Amino acid sequence: MIEVDGVTKAYGSGKTRFLALDNVTVTIRKNEFFTLLGPSGCGKTTLLRVIAGFVDPTSGTVTMDGADLLKLPPYARPVNTVFQSYALFPHLTVRQNIAFGLEMLGKPRAEITQTVDEMMALVQMTKMADRQTGQISGGQQQRVALARALAPKPKVLLLDEPLSALDFKLRKDMQIELKRLQTETGITFIFVTHDQEEALTMSDRIAVMSAGAIRQIGSPRDIYDHPAERFVADFIGDTNFLPAEILSEADGVVQVRLGSGAEIAARPVEGAGRGAVTLAVRPEHATLGPEAGALLPGTLRNIVYFGTDTHYHVALDGGDSFVVRAQNQPDRASAVAEGDRVGITFPPGVGQVLRD
Amino acid sequence: MASSSGFDVRRQFGFTTIALACFVMLYLPVVLLVVYSFNAGTSVAIWEGFSLRWYRSAWENVQVQEATVRSLVLAFWASLISTSVAVMAALATTRTRPFKGYSAIFAMINQPLMVPEIVTAVALLIVFAAVKVWTGYTGLGYLVLAHSAFCIPFAYLPIRARLQGMDLSLEQAASDLYARPWQVFRRITLPQLWPGILAGAMLAFVISLDDVVITEFVKSAGQDTLPTYMLGQLRRVVTPEVNAISTVLLAISVTMVIAFFFVSRMRK
Numbered sequence: 001m002i003e004v005d006g007v008t009k010a011y012g013s014g015k016t017r018f019l020a021l022d023n024v025t026v027t028i029r030k031n032e033f034f035t036l037l038g039p040s041g042c043g044k045t046t047l048l049r050v051i052a053g054f055v056d057p058t059s060g061t062v063t064m065d066g067a068d069l070l071k072l073p074p075y076a077r078p079v080n081t082v083f084q085s086y087a088l089f090p091h092l093t094v095r096q097n098i099a100f101g102l103e104m105l106g107k108p109r110a111e112i113t114q115t116v117d118e119m120m121a122l123v124q125m126t127k128m129a130d131r132q133t134g135q136i137s138g139g140q141q142q143r144v145a146l147a148r149a150l151a152p153k154p155k156v157l158l159l160d161e162p163l164s165a166l167d168f169k170l171r172k173d174m175q176i177e178l179k180r181l182q183t184e185t186g187i188t189f190i191f192v193t194h195d196q197e198e199a200l201t202m203s204d205r206i207a208v209m210s211a212g213a214i215r216q217i218g219s220p221r222d223i224y225d226h227p228a229e230r231f232v233a234d235f236i237g238d239t240n241f242l243p244a245e246i247l248s249e250a251d252g253v254v255q256v257r258l259g260s261g262a263e264i265a266a267r268p269v270e271g272a273g274r275g276a277v278t279l280a281v282r283p284e285h286a287t288l289g290p291e292a293g294a295l296l297p298g299t300l301r302n303i304v305y306f307g308t309d310t311h312y313h314v315a316l317d318g319g320d321s322f323v324v325r326a327q328n329q330p331d332r333a334s335a336v337a338e339g340d341r342v343g344i345t346f347p348p349g350v351g352q353v354l355r356d
Numbered sequence: 357m358a359s360s361s362g363f364d365v366r367r368q369f370g371f372t373t374i375a376l377a378c379f380v381m382l383y384l385p386v387v388l389l390v391v392y393s394f395n396a397g398t399s400v401a402i403w404e405g406f407s408l409r410w411y412r413s414a415w416e417n418v419q420v421q422e423a424t425v426r427s428l429v430l431a432f433w434a435s436l437i438s439t440s441v442a443v444m445a446a447l448a449t450t451r452t453r454p455f456k457g458y459s460a461i462f463a464m465i466n467q468p469l470m471v472p473e474i475v476t477a478v479a480l481l482i483v484f485a486a487v488k489v490w491t492g493y494t495g496l497g498y499l500v501l502a503h504s505a506f507c508i509p510f511a512y513l514p515i516r517a518r519l520q521g522m523d524l525s526l527e528q529a530a531s532d533l534y535a536r537p538w539q540v541f542r543r544i545t546l547p548q549l550w551p552g553i554l555a556g557a558m559l560a561f562v563i564s565l566d567d568v569v570i571t572e573f574v575k576s577a578g579q580d581t582l583p584t585y586m587l588g589q590l591r592r593v594v595t596p597e598v599n600a601i602s603t604v605l606l607a608i609s610v611t612m613v614i615a616f617f618f619v620s621r622m623r624k
Contacts, residue, residue: 052528052532053531053532054528054532073531074528074531074532075531075532075533075534075535075536076534079532080532080533081528081529081532083525083528083529085523085525087523087525087526087528087529088529089526089529089530089544090526090548091547091548100530100533100535100543101533101534104530104533104534104535104536104539105534148533149532149533152533152534
């Protein structure tokens with residue numbers, strides 16, 4: 001278990017002072033696939049480097065199973081890192097790269113050989129054992145970097161956007177592979193990415209970061225279905241933002257009035273204001289239908305065909321816009337045309353009140 | 357290389373002439389020196405036929421032999437010491453957090469490139485004279501120290517360039533994999549730094565081998581190096597023997613510089 005408590009990292013001073021990490025507090029559980037997700041410059045890699053020992057925080061504490069990590073130099077921390085650039089040692093072979101950590105730990109020769117063989121089998125690099133790292137492909141380098149970091153059997157594996165240099169197909173395969181390795185080895189993975197889909201498919205929990213701070217922590221489903229604030233809703237997936245007004249709150253449900261005057265139940269969020277708020281509704285959670293009896297009437301502006309689904313862009317009466325996403329069926333053209341009057345409906349409890 | 361903007365410096369008026377003039381000025385004297393080293397006569401200006409007599413004469417000259425050995429020994433120690441110091445200096449200026457006074461340190465390491473050599477020479481002469489009186493030691497040590505000092509920046513620059521070109525994440529990866537600082541240096545930094553160290557050492561060797569001014573001031577009696585011996589000869593009778601020695605020195609320097617070029621281009 002890693003506990004990051006009130007960690008701040010400041011660069012520069014005075015007017016040029018910049019907070020790469022702003023009072024970050026997070027607990028990462030044992031055997032968990034934990035993802036730090038956010039746009040570049042949000043501080044996710046800095047947080048990873050604080051845990052690895054390459055960056056000293058300005059203030060705050062980091063402990064692992066109760067022991068103070070910040071007192072230890074990188075080589076004394078029971079964590080290993082898979083670097084974004086892989087950082088394979090160019091003058092060593094695949095086998096020598098994977099053996100490096102074990103040698104530094106002073107393991108007996110026989111044990112090193114055995115573990116390295118296991119690791120090479122695990123990442124399917126046995127045939128490449130004696131190649132120089134410059135002679136293997138990007139995907140293979142990625143697997144060697146992974147094997148090298150896993151070989152010393154660390155308690156925690158830190159992964160810094162390890163898939164970003166791979167092409168689309170290989171990345172999909174490696175996502176599944178990584179998840180399998182994490183489940184099999186039972187090692188805690190802390191994974192850094194800016195790719196929301198990658199985060200959603202692999203993680204047990206996700207921390208969404210922005211401007212050096214964690215905005216929300218939760219399971220992929222939590223984060224996607226119930227974003228707590230506008231940044232999170234906007235960064236992960238597509239979202240419609242609707243102005244709404246909270247009428248009443250009871251038993252974890254709020255009653256809101258939409259711009260059209262219609263009223264519906266929605267999910268509240270801790271720390272939201274009273275009265276005027278923003279409601280987030282995912283495009284695929286809403287349906288398009290006739291104007292009569294709908295929550296939000298409007299005019300259909302655009303129909304965009306995406307293969308798996310179709311996006312309907314609706315200009316709501318009152319000036320807002322709304323996108324509805326509908327799954328496509330084979331050989332069935334849409335029943336509506338651009339310029340038609342339409343109505344948008346979504347079930348009670350689907351809308352999420354945002355904190356901002 | 358034709359540039360896309362249509363501007364090509366080679367088409368500017370007088371470009372070829374100026375370039376040729378520069379090359380002639382640079383290399384014609386050297387070519388003449390080499391040619392007359394093969395002169396059969398005793399003149400360095402009148403050609404009397406091809407001969408290797410001046411090479412033989414230089415080879416059999418005891419003073420030249422002694423000066424050559426002294427030059428090589430001196431260059432060996434100077435390049436060894438200056439390169440060792442340069443490696444440490446390069447590590448300290450590339451593998452530490454930015455610190456106050458970094459620019460000042462950098463300027464001080466490279467000081468011998470900036471300060472007039474004659475000033476360094478006079479300063480060393482004064483200090484060493486005092487030390488000689490104090491200790492009574494009159495060996496080659498003074499020259500070794502002096503050469504080591506002015507060779508440092510020449511060794512330092514290629515090593516620093518190599519270190520700056522090396523991926524810092526490799527050293528981080530090693531320390532992440534439980535390597536202590538010394539092991540990181542020994543197992544990761546050093547194997548990749550070798551071409552830079554070799555290049556720096558060769559450059560320092562050539563610089564030490566060629567030095568006249570500082571050597572002339574610091575040397576004790578009977579401590580002539582090849583360049584100072586030649587300077588001494590020129591004050592008396594000039595024979596093509598000096599040309600022959602110069603040609604050999606030139607060959608060594610050119611070989612070292614070519615090797616330096618290839619070594620510093622080595623990738624791994």
